[in-house]
Amino acid sequence: MSVPLLDLKAHHEPIYKEILDAIEQVIHSQAFILGPDVKKLEERVVSYCQTRFAIGVSSGTDALLVSLMALEIGLGDEVITTPYSFFATAGSITRVGAKPVFVDIDPVTYNIDPGKIEKAITPKTKAIIPVHLFGQCADMEPILKVAKQHNIKVVEDAAQAIGAEYKDGRRAGSMGDLGCLSFFPSKNLGAMGDGGMVVTNDPELAEKVRILRVHGGKPKYYHKLIGGNFRLDALQAAILRVKLRYLDGWSKTRRENAERYRALFGETGLTDRVILPKDVPGHIYNQFVIRVPERDRLQAFLKEGEIGTEVYYPLPLHLQECFKGLEYSKGDFPNAEQASADSLAIPSYPELAPAQQAYVVKQVEVFYSR
DSSP, X not given: OOBOSOOHHHHHGGGHHHHHHHHHHHHHHTOOBSSHHHHHHHHHHHHHHTOSEEEEESOHHXXXXXXXXXXXXXXXXXXXXOSSSOTHHHHHHHHTTOEEEEOOBOTTTOSBOGGGTGGGOOTTEEXXXXXXXXGOOOOHHHHHHHHHHTTOEEEEEOTTOTTOBOTTSOBTTSSSSEEEEEOOTTSSSOOSSOOEEEEESOHHHHHHHHHXXXXXXXXXXXXXXXXXXXXXXXXXXXHHHHHHTTHHHHHXXXXXXXXXXXHHHHTTTOXXXXXXXXXXXXXXXXXXXXXXXXXXXHHHHHHHTTBOOBOSOXXXXXXXGGGGGGOOOTTSSHHHHHHHHHEXXXXXXXXXXXXXXXXXXXXXXXXXXX
């Protein structure tokens, strides 16, 4: 049996005709850059994410970048974030000239540990970027509290978490000053190419992001700001409008898959060796990440059995060569380093069949029984 990490062909097959119709309408309209399709998607995302504004941009990375630009964060400033995330989180900070300041993660949720943030704040700190990793909201209440106390902005990296809910029901991206979404194809709401979105409740920041995404020009050819080409393509917006209608159903299925994994692993007696993700309300399981001993050997074994897996992330950001100048060392953030050493994502996409899940768990059991 073959079990890919993600099966986009199976994902798109039931809505293939709807997607083709949406693409065809854009082709007939000839409005390929921004335009009505992007505006309609923005309106849908406003409602879905429970924010006042949404601005379509070219990628999740550019959503982070343009958010920091809108906050006028630059040379000499510091931004606190997690060392356990996709590179874009810290890379965007560096690209605006600021310095990433890392804080270790909570070992259970993989998200930034709010209790460690205040010690990292200096007079140069201008923002905090919590990441809602793997589809689970970071603990935002204490983060927002400490940010308010120190007059620091909060930019939520919700690239993996559109639709995820915090314990009080607020949705990922709606709680900070700005929220950043990614529509990379592997996300729970994925385009057929790159795409992203900035969400906010602040009208001034929303307008600034809109201007910055078109090179800082308003009106066209007149520039008070220096922005960039951060525009969302109309074709991707049209595809996302189709897919957004199905997102809640897909998230429900992801949660059901997570429950099935818990039941299946519970039957194996491996609970002392395989640590499963914490089950919390609002988790959408963009990834289902387990923690295991002999992670790399298990991954190789599962590959032999045609089971797709992924390591998110094999080297934490503070140990990346490009950040040597920050002068962090191995051992500085032990929770992030341990997660990089023993975490493994197994298939969890909505189209995953129960039999495929049973096969994945059986193969893990076989590996540890050898």
